[in-house]
Amino acid sequence: MNGRVLIIAGSDSGGGAGIQADLKTVTCLGGYAMTAITALTAQNTEGVTAIHDVPVDFIKEQIRVVLSDIGADCLKTGMLSQPGAIHAICDVLDELALDLPMIVDPVMVAKGGASLLADQALEALTTRLIPRATVLTPNVSEAEKLSGLSIQTPDDMKAAADILFTLGPKAVLMKGGHLDETSEMVTDYLYLNDGQCHVYEGERLLTRHTHGTGCTTASAIACGLAQGMTLQQAVKRAKSYVFEAIRTAPRYGRGHGPLNHGH
Ligand code: PLP
Numbered sequence: 385m386n387g388r389v390l391i392i393a394g395s396d397s398g399g400g401a402g403i404q405a406d407l408k409t410v411t412c413l414g415g416y417a418m419t420a421i422t423a424l425t426a427q428n429t430e431g432v433t434a435i436h437d438v439p440v441d442f443i444k445e446q447i448r449v450v451l452s453d454i455g456a457d458c459l460k461t462g463m464l465s466q467p468g469a470i471h472a473i474c475d476v477l478d479e480l481a482l483d484l485p486m487i488v489d490p491v492m493v494a495k496g497g498a499s500l501l502a503d504q505a506l507e508a509l510t511t512r513l514i515p516r517a518t519v520l521t522p523n524v525s526e527a528e529k530l531s532g533l534s535i536q537t538p539d540d541m542k543a544a545a546d547i548l549f550t551l552g553p554k555a556v557l558m559k560g561g562h563l564d565e566t567s568e569m570v571t572d573y574l575y576l577n578d579g580q581c582h583v584y585e586g587e588r589l590l591t592r593h594t595h596g597t598g599c600t601t602a603s604a605i606a607c608g609l610a611q612g613m614t615l616q617q618a619v620k621r622a623k624s625y626v627f628e629a630i631r632t633a634p635r636y637g638r639g640h641g642p643l644n645h646g647h
């Protein structure tokens with residue numbers, strides 16, 4: 385086992401997304417996963433029925449005790465729910481004066497439509513958390529919300545990434561899965577703040593069992609960085625891990641079922 389990843393995110397009782405997907409991903413990729421839980425969701429493959437936010441002092445305490453003892457090689461953030469959670473995370477990282485790589489997955493809305501980030505939290509996300517991100521991993525609708533642009537083409541993605549770079553992340557992975565859902569291919573773009581762009585193209589798998597793909601991608605990248613991979617290597621491995629996890633997904637539930645992490 386190598387590579388310590390501290391995951392700061394919400395729990396999915398259905399086991400498909402959130403903390404549960406993150407733990408499975410990091411474990412299956414050979415890393416060591418730790419968690420600071422920001423919110424509990426009651427959810428299944430059909431959607432989220434309730435959210436219980438963890439008190440901010442408790443979020444801080446989870447981060448503080450883990451980092452001051454076990455330590456971490458990379459951080460990953462997922463569902464943050466409330467502005468207070470974002471401030472708490474940034475405050476405790478400042479307090480510990482740690483400069484760790486951090487993957488920020490700007491989780492906003494679940495596939496079933498539930499909001500996983502309060503509207504009032506957008507400012508804290510853009511002014512406090514995203515500036516610290518080593519990699520920001522928005523899908524198209526998250527990129528639209530963060531950039532204020534409407535995204536229809538790959539050129540729009542580039543324009544949105546340029547706006548996101550003004551917030552301060554070192555890299556932006558734009559996930560194109562929702563761009564043209566009739567296309568047989570899915571293209572993701574990894575933009576670096578030095579102007580480089582790496583393109584990752586893969587076959588689209590036609591299935592509704594894709595719950596947790598965003599969480600899984602971000603955690604796989606975090607695990608790769610924690611294990612000493614370059615960002616390009618980590619993204620490449622993450623893409624093939626997610627592809628296989630979707631391809632072999634167990635088809636559980638009536639809605640968007642979970643991925644298969646045991647492949
Ligand atoms: N629930 C939690 C706790 C999450 O963190 C996320 C996504 O990041 C989701 C649900 C939504 O996952 P999906 O959009 O893949 O259904």
